[in-house]
Amino acid sequence: MADTFNLGIGKFLVNLIDFLIDNYSGFFDIISSVIQSIVDFFLFLLFAINPYLMIILISILVWKTVNLKSVPFTAFFLVIILMMGLWDTSMITLSLIITSTLIALIFGIPFGIVKARSKLVSTLLDPLLDVMQTLPSLAYLIPAVLFFGIGEVPGVIATVIFAMPPAIKLTSLGIEQVSEELIEVGKAFGGTSWQILTKIELPTAVPSIMMGVNQAIMLSFSMVVIAGFIGSGGLGEVIISGIQRYSLAPALEAGIAVTFLAVIFDRITRNLVGSKI
Amino acid sequence: MKYGTLFAIAILGLAVMFSGCVQSSQVVEDTQKGTIKFGLPPWPGVTVKSNVVKVILEEQGYDVELNQLDAGITYAKLADGELDILLAGWLPTTHQDYWEQYGEQLEMVHVNVGKTALGLAVPTYTYEAGIQSITDLNGNEELFDGRIVGIEPGAGIMSNTEKAITLYGLEGYELQSSSTPAMMAELARAMNENENIIVTVWEPHSVFFKFNITMLDDPEKVYGDGDKVYTIARNDFKDDFPEVYEFLQKFEVDPSVQSEWIYKYSDEGMDPEEVAEEWVANNPELVAEWTSHMN
Numbered sequence: 001m002a003d004t005f006n007l008g009i010g011k012f013l014v015n016l017i018d019f020l021i022d023n024y025s026g027f028f029d030i031i032s033s034v035i036q037s038i039v040d041f042f043l044f045l046l047f048a049i050n051p052y053l054m055i056i057l058i059s060i061l062v063w064k065t066v067n068l069k070s071v072p073f074t075a076f077f078l079v080i081i082l083m084m085g086l087w088d089t090s091m092i093t094l095s096l097i098i099t100s101t102l103i104a105l106i107f108g109i110p111f112g113i114v115k116a117r118s119k120l121v122s123t124l125l126d127p128l129l130d131v132m133q134t135l136p137s138l139a140y141l142i143p144a145v146l147f148f149g150i151g152e153v154p155g156v157i158a159t160v161i162f163a164m165p166p167a168i169k170l171t172s173l174g175i176e177q178v179s180e181e182l183i184e185v186g187k188a189f190g191g192t193s194w195q196i197l198t199k200i201e202l203p204t205a206v207p208s209i210m211m212g213v214n215q216a217i218m219l220s221f222s223m224v225v226i227a228g229f230i231g232s233g234g235l236g237e238v239i240i241s242g243i244q245r246y247s248l249a250p251a252l253e254a255g256i257a258v259t260f261l262a263v264i265f266d267r268i269t270r271n272l273v274g275s276k277i
Numbered sequence: 278m279k280y281g282t283l284f285a286i287a288i289l290g291l292a293v294m295f296s297g298c299v300q301s302s303q304v305v306e307d308t309q310k311g312t313i314k315f316g317l318p319p320w321p322g323v324t325v326k327s328n329v330v331k332v333i334l335e336e337q338g339y340d341v342e343l344n345q346l347d348a349g350i351t352y353a354k355l356a357d358g359e360l361d362i363l364l365a366g367w368l369p370t371t372h373q374d375y376w377e378q379y380g381e382q383l384e385m386v387h388v389n390v391g392k393t394a395l396g397l398a399v400p401t402y403t404y405e406a407g408i409q410s411i412t413d414l415n416g417n418e419e420l421f422d423g424r425i426v427g428i429e430p431g432a433g434i435m436s437n438t439e440k441a442i443t444l445y446g447l448e449g450y451e452l453q454s455s456s457t458p459a460m461m462a463e464l465a466r467a468m469n470e471n472e473n474i475i476v477t478v479w480e481p482h483s484v485f486f487k488f489n490i491t492m493l494d495d496p497e498k499v500y501g502d503g504d505k506v507y508t509i510a511r512n513d514f515k516d517d518f519p520e521v522y523e524f525l526q527k528f529e530v531d532p533s534v535q536s537e538w539i540y541k542y543s544d545e546g547m548d549p550e551e552v553a554e555e556w557v558a559n560n561p562e563l564v565a566e567w568t569s570h571m572n
Contacts (some may be wrong), residue, residue: 146462204279244349244431
């Protein structure tokens, strides 16, 4: 192996990173502070609400979106998290997840629409989406620290990279599946392309788009632990700490908390528009 | 949709998976002298050091297995006899928690690195600007944004740093956990922008080769008086492999040698086995002395 010809790709990438840091650090600082303020806003919000009130609010949300039968389970899951003493930690994780999902959707849904409309964009975007979904997060976490420092921000960025592709793909898929007849009807009534998009295509594509939202949230949950390696805190930190010290009890409890939260948010987003997938 | 076909495919897939499991769990036959199993936390120093010992023992006809595991798991697996040796027992301070939990089933064979340092460090330009001791951190929170950049949550140096925050009354500081590579990246970023930063570091480690940083004084000795690095074995190892045990009683390296290993492995990107082979080839007298009783 040692005598194979080395292209020096890694060296090139390192030099590229250095170049970007030297010349655009101001730009990264702006991104960093924007993301940080979104995270801080949600942290403030989630910490301001009393845990019991929060349990009631989430239970009502589940009742309105899913059904009444699921409410006792929801309340039970949340009370367990509270009793394990992981409420505050869970709220940190939740604010990371909400921030990541929001950013993933703000960019993902428009990109999905464009991808559905344009063959060229679709061709260019597909390999990029594959890279985003398959590049091992541990490989780009450390470079992310060079750009954004340690803390919540690189964790959010890593999560967005991971969670955005399904939002783009499912939005695009939903629009592509709108039947030709419906679009013909829109054209027959003299609808502009914007009207056809907002009045016909998007409403018809809502179930698929919501599935994208749901997938973005679920993937965000799976990045929580990884983000603990770059100082994002929350439940990931508890899990890593437990594994480091080989004291499994806290790690398992934090794992249970992640799962409970993920299940609740999965059910809520899946049923938001009454689509049963 | 033909569900029957799908189901058959799923069953087939499972069958393939299980057959794979069965194959991979077949035990490899031992050679005559037996297999020594090392636990290997993912730190550069112990990685090269274990490879050096591996090269030496393989020359003597032993089989050597290096298992990369977290420190906590390594201690636990040594205690229940699944592993034989750990070459990186940082005692009495850093791994104190592990030792309290598992020490009864373990034995300190020998000190393999006689001097280490452990604690908080700042860039040398910060040190020269007057922050020279942990006590100087009080009242300078705004210099450092009130944060100390740490490594993996749960690591020994992290709990020691929490103790330091309490003992030195550093209420204005928060210890931020990350991971060792993230800490190094954050240090690189901060020094690139000439910022002040506090990091948790230890020696021997390549961080001192890579960055111009200086340790802060620790007058209260929170981080201990400098740990020693011990070779740790499970209790019965002495009886099972007396020759190897005797070799491990002689095996020790200079801190500067270990730092050089770390540098070659971490920063020059050499394969740890390569670093080990090179060093063993260059130090035949020392190796011969360590293994004299084996021939």
